[in-house]
Amino acid sequence: SWPHSLIFDKQHLLHRLYTLQQQDRHISAETIVRVAGEFNLPVSQVASVVDFYSFFYRKPVGRYHMLLSNCTSCGYQAGKTDLLKMLCRSLNVDPGVTRADGLVSISETSCIGMCDHGASMLINGIPLVGLDETKVTRIAGLVEQQLTLCQWPQDWFQITRSIRQSGMLLNNTGSSGNSLTKALSAGPGRTLDMIEHSGLRGRGGAGFSAGKKWRLCREATGDAHYVVCNADEGEPGTFKDRVLLQCHAGALFEGMTICALVIGARKGYLYLRGEYRYLLAHLQEALELHYSNNLLGCSILGHAGFDFDIEIVVGAGAYICGEESALIESLEGKPGVPRIRPPFPVTHGYLGQPTAVNNVETFIAAAYIVTHGSDNFRMAGTEQSTGSKILSVSGDCRNPGIYEYAFGVSIQEILDDCGADNVQAVQIGGPAGTLVAHRDFRRRISFEGVSTGGSFLVFGENRDLLTVNQNFARFFAHESCGFCTPCRVGTRLMEGSLQKIVDGRAVAADIEEIKRLSSLIMRYSHCGLGHTAANHMLDSLRQFPGLFEKRIMQQAFSPQIDLEAALETARQITHRDDADAHLD
Numbered sequence: 001s002w003p004h005s006l007i008f009d010k011q012h013l014l015h016r017l018y019t020l021q022q023q024d025r026h027i028s029a030e031t032i033v034r035v036a037g038e039f040n041l042p043v044s045q046v047a048s049v050v051d052f053y054s055f056f057y058r059k060p061v062g063r064y065h066m067l068l069s070n071c072t073s074c075g076y077q078a079g080k081t082d083l084l085k086m087l088c089r090s091l092n093v094d095p096g097v098t099r100a101d102g103l104v105s106i107s108e109t110s111c112i113g114m115c116d117h118g119a120s121m122l123i124n125g126i127p128l129v130g131l132d133e134t135k136v137t138r139i140a141g142l143v144e145q146q147l148t149l150c151q152w153p154q155d156w157f158q159i160t161r162s163i164r165q166s167g168m169l170l171n172n173t174g175s176s177g178n179s180l181t182k183a184l185s186a187g188p189g190r191t192l193d194m195i196e197h198s199g200l201r202g203r204g205g206a207g208f209s210a211g212k213k214w215r216l217c218r219e220a221t222g223d224a225h226y227v228v229c230n231a232d233e234g235e236p237g238t239f240k241d242r243v244l245l246q247c248h249a250g251a252l253f254e255g256m257t258i259c260a261l262v263i264g265a266r267k268g269y270l271y272l273r274g275e276y277r278y279l280l281a282h283l284q285e286a287l288e289l290h291y292s293n294n295l296l297g298c299s300i301l302g303h304a305g306f307d308f309d310i311e312i313v314v315g316a317g318a319y320i321c322g323e324e325s326a327l328i329e330s331l332e333g334k335p336g337v338p339r340i341r342p343p344f345p346v347t348h349g350y351l352g353q354p355t356a357v358n359n360v361e362t363f364i365a366a367a368y369i370v371t372h373g374s375d376n377f378r379m380a381g382t383e384q385s386t387g388s389k390i391l392s393v394s395g396d397c398r399n400p401g402i403y404e405y406a407f408g409v410s411i412q413e414i415l416d417d418c419g420a421d422n423v424q425a426v427q428i429g430g431p432a433g434t435l436v437a438h439r440d441f442r443r444r445i446s447f448e449g450v451s452t453g454g455s456f457l458v459f460g461e462n463r464d465l466l467t468v469n470q471n472f473a474r475f476f477a478h479e480s481c482g483f484c485t486p487c488r489v490g491t492r493l494m495e496g497s498l499q500k501i502v503d504g505r506a507v508a509a510d511i512e513e514i515k516r517l518s519s520l521i522m523r524y525s526h527c528g529l530g531h532t533a534a535n536h537m538l539d540s541l542r543q544f545p546g547l548f549e550k551r552i553m554q555q556a557f558s559p560q561i562d563l564e565a566a567l568e569t570a571r572q573i574t575h576r577d578d579a580d581a582h583l584d
């Protein structure tokens, strides 16, 4: 089913690169040439893929390769001690540099979706949670002893489900084929009517009507139609898909199969974020169960002519691949650079064919609707936001975890449930979302109120919001795919401006510059990442202006960039150190 250039020896390009990297601990120039030959691709295309994804390495990483999550919520700086520095010190290694004996390398990475488990890391791709000073000391000892991860305390790798409040979706544990049986007896047209009538909107945050998307895709002409599940949740503070994939994979596969029935697809892909690779075996097992129960494969549940297969493709650490057209590019074995739209994926998606892309929660909701009826679904929620929303709650609260509410729940109600006291603000929908201050906690979660893909980050009164902004700015600068200048350069400048404020080197004009820069990034960037990258800054400036003003300590302007220092690389490359190669 894969086009020849994307598949070799039954492996997708990303998987092949990952396998070879596992053997050599990096991807060498020779490996790139070899893979290009295997896949019949230009060497430059394979090289661009390797360079695009954070989890591919050109230089060898350590036999113990650790990536500490720098998410605001679960980050290694959350406590008093900077755990990354401590770990590096204990193992005598610099961040981002492999130790000379090749034993260990330590870096940081964006949110790994373990925000309900405290400070966390990926070690050789496997999540290790609940980091603290004691654990870091023990980890250093275990690494030096070169014990395999199987010999480490196994409770360090225990990822709990932490479901704190269940509603219609989380209570619905069945993957018995119920919803699929009903969809098959209703037929594709009436099933689509049901989804449309339910008012289901995509749960990723933008809220486009799922029924409308499916209808547009069904009506689009093409050689083939595709179903794609976006399981690439990378918004810092979001981890609900992790739990859904763990506990409700069956309902997800049924939702995807129902979509296939409606749009006339024979092939579907589950694009799993690289940080959740550890779930792959579980998901493959759930898939096999569906095949053995004839819920997938040929003549599904005895319906001749209804054939549908699902394959899982694992990403390699790129937040931008959560954007649907970037995800499709990645599925096609390319760097995940967002496409120019229109045309939209519903008409020109995977391999240029009509493609319905929805996220994990949306497909599970679709399966629920077919089982229980659209009226049942509409009974929960509000006029424009029907059904429920699953939230990932973390930050300064006693009970972080997964909470499912009918749309329309107030922010205050969620704070009461998760045990959050003395809260100054909540970041809803991740860094690209909305910062809501204390006085607005009566606002409600819905598409017409405060919209969210699922992240709900609580900031207690002792939290320095400026460092939160700094963390978010760094996140966007790191995750910008670099395709367009306003985002690539603008997010870096934003990071630098914030650093100036935090360091006490800013003047009042710097605040105005941040506003001007924000507007430029938002207006002229190519995709949603750039359009929303400054939301957090503008929200903070609007709601907590004092936060910035009290850090303005200087009257005289100082530049953000040390030009003399910035020229050093150029001097080295050109082998020049004469007077003309310096500014003064």
Ligand code: SF4
Pocket (backbone or CB within 6 Å): 320, 337, 338, 479, 480, 481, 482, 483, 484, 485, 487, 488, 525, 526, 527, 528, 529, 530, 531
């Ligand atoms: Fe890439 Fe940013 Fe431009 Fe989007 S806005 S295409 S992430 S550089």
